[in-house]
Amino acid sequence: MSAEHHLQxxxxxxxxxxxxxxPAEGHESTLEIIELGERLGFDSAWLRHRHLQFGISSPIAVMAAASQRTSRIELGTAVTPLGWENPLRLAEDLATVDILSHGRINPGISVGTPMDYETVQHVLYPxxxxxxxxSKARVELFNRLVAGEPVREFSGKRGVVEEFSDRVEPHSPGLRDRLWYGAGSMGSAVWAGEHGMxxxxxxxxxPQDDETPDFAQVQARQVQAFRQAATExxxxxxxxxxxxxxxxxTDxxxxxxxxxxxxxxxxxxPRTEKPQGPRNMLFAKDLIGTSEEIVEELHAHAGFQEVTEVAFALPFSFDHDDYVQILTDIAHRLGPLLGWHPAG
Structure with a gap:
């Protein structure tokens, strides 16, 4: 990482x-954590989708609530598995929340067969x-709908007062530019860049079949390939x-x-020590220690060296007070050591 490289x-x-x-207490805790993030100067807060689990199943609803309790911080999903969603309805909901938040929504999506599909398909798609x-064709459709491309030929008045549109409404200009793709492979990273995400x-x-199973190096190469495709x-x-x-x-x-x-x-x-599963999936090490120790590890991380934006993941099973401590240390100590300046 060069001396000129700062986290932006x-x-x-x-x-x-x-x-x-x-469940109300957990959802309220999440909203309070987002409010804290804004006060601490974080640029963004992201919600992870969890279906049929004891985690947020409707990030859009939570983002809508958070948008009314904050004024600046960006709100995103990381990620919404599109296989669980109807692209048209999802586009409507996201545009609505983007309007309510004054353009602060950053929808992150991914594709693929829903997890444990055989156990839910009879209800999800009876x-x-x-x-x-x-496939990624589902993403392409979603992207077009968000961009405001026509859904149908018909528009205009019907009857005395009803008026109809030929596109998803409300339309939120700029939302299409804030769509993100969650990619873990070289092919997906390049595809995202080629499709303006x-x-x-x-x-x-x-990793690809011929790659050395080094998480940071694999991630760095994917980011580089994405950047080249996006630039082209x-x-x-x-x-x-x-x-x-x-x-x-832990400061x-x-x-x-x-x-x-x-x-x-x-x-x-242990799961980070060797490739996992038939696709040789690689997990990153969790980084723990003082802010100075974490900065040293990040500076040596090839993937981190390629980015100027991060969304550090909070551990899944901690308590509210733990998240307050972690976020406060990130904002007050770790972030500034990485060259970041609090927003607002």
């Missing part, structure tokens, strides 16, 4: 866990489960790239919190 935009990602016996298209790259990557697609409109690693600064953590955090990292570390 800093965000965080949360899964929004809740107690199934008291009549069309075997013919649903979960921004890139979300996380703590999971899939739109030379005058630089695409955004955001990296999402799990980062846990102001209590002794009990430090023990808890290290136990969490120790449990997850």
């Amino acid at each position: 935009r800093l965000g965080f990602l949360t899964i929004g866990l809740f107690d199934p016996q008291n 009549n069309t489960a075997q013919v649903e298209d979960f 921004n890139l979300l790259t996380s703590s999971v990557v899939f 697609h739109a030379p005058d409109s630089p695409a955004r790239i955001s990296q999402g690693l799990v980062v846990i600064p 102001s953590a209590t002794t009990a919190q430090k023990a808890k955090y290290h136990a969490y990292v120790d449990e997850r570390t």
Whole structure:
């Protein structure tokens, strides 16, 4: 990482866990964390989708609520699995929330067959489960709808007062430029760049067959390939790239919190030591320690060296007070050490 390289935009990602016996408390905690993020100067807050789990299943609804309790911070999804969504209805909902937030929504999406599809297909797509298209064509359709391309030929008045549009309404100008694609492979990263999307790259990557299984190097090459494809697609409109690693600064953590955090990292570390599954999936190491220690690791991380924007992922199973401590340390200590300046 060069001396001139500074982190320009800093965000965080949360899964929004809740107690199934008291889901309101968990959702309120998420909203309070987003409000805290804005006060601390974070540039963005991202929500991760969780279906049929005890995490946020409707980030759009949560973003709508957050948009009325904040005024500046950008709100995104990282990511919405498009296989669970009707592209037209999703485009309507996102445009509505973008209007309510005055243009602060950053929808991140991905494609593929829904997780555990065989257990939900009879409810999700009762009549069309075997013919649903979960390819990137679904993204292309969604992108066109968000951009305001016609849905049908008919528009105009019908009857005395009803007036109809031929495109998704409300239309939110600029939202199409804020669409992100969650890519973990070289092919997906290049595709996102070729199709005018921004890139979300996380703590999971899939190396090519001839690549050395080094997470940081694989991620760096994917980002470079995306940037080249995006530049060729739109030379005058630089695409955004955001990296999402799990980062846990312990500067102001209590002794009990430090023990808890290290136990969490120790449990997850073995999966980072070798490729996983048939696609040789690579997991990034969780970064834990003082802000100075984390900065040193990030400076040596080839993937981080390629970006000027991050959305650090909050650990999934921590408590509200833990998130307050982690975000406060990131904003007050870690971010500034990386050259970032709080917004507002």
